[in-house]
Amino acid sequence: QVQLVESGGELVQAGGSLRLSCAASRDYFANYAVGWFRRAPGKEREFVAAITWSGAYQNYAESVKSRFTISRDNAANTVYLQMNSLTPEDTAVYYCAAVRSLARSLPRGPREYGYWGQGTRVTVSS
Secondary structure (H helix, E strand, C coil): CCCEEEECCCEEECCCCEEEEEEECCCCHHHEEEEEEEECCCCCEEEEEEECCCCCCEEECCCCCCCEEEEEEHHHCEEEEEECCCCHHHCEEEEEEEEECCCCCCCCCHHHCCEECCCEEEEEEC
């Protein structure tokens, strides 16, 4: 069982930056791939970024590529999402999710992840 807790969401102006954190409750978190998803008001949950267990490989949605960076610190059982050049279209509740995997490939579908946090809200004002 893995419990995930997101933090770092807040109100920010367009063009600003935020760093979200996803803290895991258990050891052996290094055996898990982690993804970030978001759900904007009135929209479906969508994939944002994912990172392999080691941190060696990352995958991004086209809409955030070059603006967002996913990273992890396995010693701290934490995954980060650095978000730069934020726009109002980035406004959403952001969720981290984990799946036990040592593969190089990264799932982008929410159903492929077995553990989810409660989400942290990001609001970008224009």
